[in-house]
Amino acid sequence: MNVLRIYFSALWRDSTSPCPWALCDDSGAVLQQGLSPLASMPKTYHCIGILSADRVLMFTAPQPPGNQRRWQAALPFIAEEHALTDPDDIHAVPAATSQADTMAVSVIAKSWLKQIVAATTEARLPLRRLIAETLMPDLSAASWTLVWDGSSGFLRTSPTTGLTLDSGDHETPPLALLLSLTAAGTHPPRQIELRQIQSADVAVSPAQDLPGWNLPVPLVRGEAWDWQRAPIPEAIPNLLWGDFAPPMRLFESLPKLRPVLFILLAAFIIEVVGTHIEWAILAQEKHALTQQQEHIFHAAFGDDSTLVDAPLQMQRNLAASRHAAGVADTTDLIPLLDSAAQVIGTLNAGSLRSLNYDSGKLELDLKLAQSVDFDALTKKLQSRGLKVRTSDMHDLGDGTSQAKLTLSLEALQ
Incomplete structure (x- = not known):
């Protein structure tokens, strides 16, 4: 089943804004790619939205006491001190962490998210999943993954957390990276894997020099990063959560069942057509038998007789003829x-x-x-x-x- 990946960056404003997209097959191979408004993108059965790292804020917080419904309603207020915005415009999505009683929270501007959902619906693109690019790169054990283009990028620090990076160059590390290493304290990562962002006009060489950042942990080079071809694990939290959760699909597996459904539909049509043909043949035989009975009746009792029920009238007339001839009838x-x-x-x-x-x-x-x-x-x-x-x-x-x-x-x- 082909999947349409749509990349929403901070430059996207409304349905007229062009954004990058890629149409991939089951193996993840890119079949088509382009830059266009949503209405001009290929129509497919399944779409996945990918939000750039600078549009999603992630943090960890203690899980509030009480039942799940109550603390989920409190998430926007928990995120307020991190997002520094009105809680009414906060869409917060919780996710589990490896630590008990601790949750990871992803925060998006609710008004911007509403525009994405409305625009994809208007363009007839079935957006069933929305994820943060921050959580897409593979994460090795006890390591962080850094995606970098030379001046900005993002850092994945755990299966459910990460942050955006900017204000750096080949010699100066991003400030957010240094602060994250400081915050790690006595539990820093074993290494940081750097993945250079793949560009259509700039080739990434494995032998390219690493930035001279002089970090307290080793910086190793990883594979080039390309959101179009990167695998998307099911474990990545879906940001279409709560009020934005897509409606349930009763026929989620319809494309896989389509050949079977076509066979069943063809069998049903054949059965219906065959039944109608059989009934038509039986109706024709009944009509012919009725005409034959009427012909025999008129031949025996004359054409002047009014005929309503040929078998009954034949029995009565036969009994009357027997009585007239002095012969007993079976009904006597x-x-x-x-x-x-x-x-x-x-x-x-x-x-x-x-x-x-x-x-x-x-x-x-x-x-x-x-x-x-x-x-x-x-x-x-x-x-x-x-x-x-x-x-x-x-x-x-x-x-x-x-x-x-x-x-x-x-x-x-």
Whole structure:
């Protein structure tokens, strides 16, 4: 996934201000780079803002007592004495340190940060992370890292703290560096690694002379510094914190899942299209079957007949024709009784409690000695060509069972 790095220095004022940028791939290789306003930068899924060291003030302070929500609200007032500005314009971001009950605090001007967030939003650049350049260089154990361009730069003193440096040259060290070494007291760094800022028009040679600063700790040369290509560890605090925290992304991994989602979407479309085609075929077959039924009905009973429900009207007309010819129909009472009487007549007296006939169905209310007797009776009736449906079976409590049998003829006997 490509990542757009945007460098915000003290020269940036608003959305019209040009600023350096670099489009990098997953390995950190620079694909494109340039200097332009935000609206002219390449659009990508993920953007990281990098603030120059002189825009972020860092210090350590004792962690206030109480719960986290209460002391987080007090951070701007804690930072006031260090930033020397109105607390209402202070955006303070806490970070853990190696010392218990001590926190590192990064301070940014809230009004300037609001402009960055508003400008990137207007330019449709999804700014999800904002970090200080001060914390980007690698930090060796018991060492400090100094990034220098010959007259200014910045110093990283710990995983979560650093400071900006100015007013120095090849012979005179920056005053802030000397003060930091003095403040370290009996715990100075083992060495200071100097990384020269990489410039497009000035090549940095490993054999280039080190500044003659005569420091109390060794000064060693490191690799050239280039914010465009430097790795960005996840441990670097995100300055988009608190009120500036980006909204949660429900589909943070969408680019990685995109091929799978496309496959699922294609399968869903195929399923929907296939279902519609199947329903269309079934609807066509139903229509053809209905037309065939209507054609048979009109051929049998004439075209003058009003047709509403072909199967029902065919059954009724067929029954009427049989009655007119003196032939019993399957829905008549007599054929049903004739088929059932030979089986029901073998039951004990009093077994048949009631008999009802309605719409071609004969309902018998029977009382038998055991419930298993109903199974045997059902098989006998079915052998006579009857459809049998048993319902409402229950035990009477006197050793007998009662149930209702609904009978209908399967075919004309």
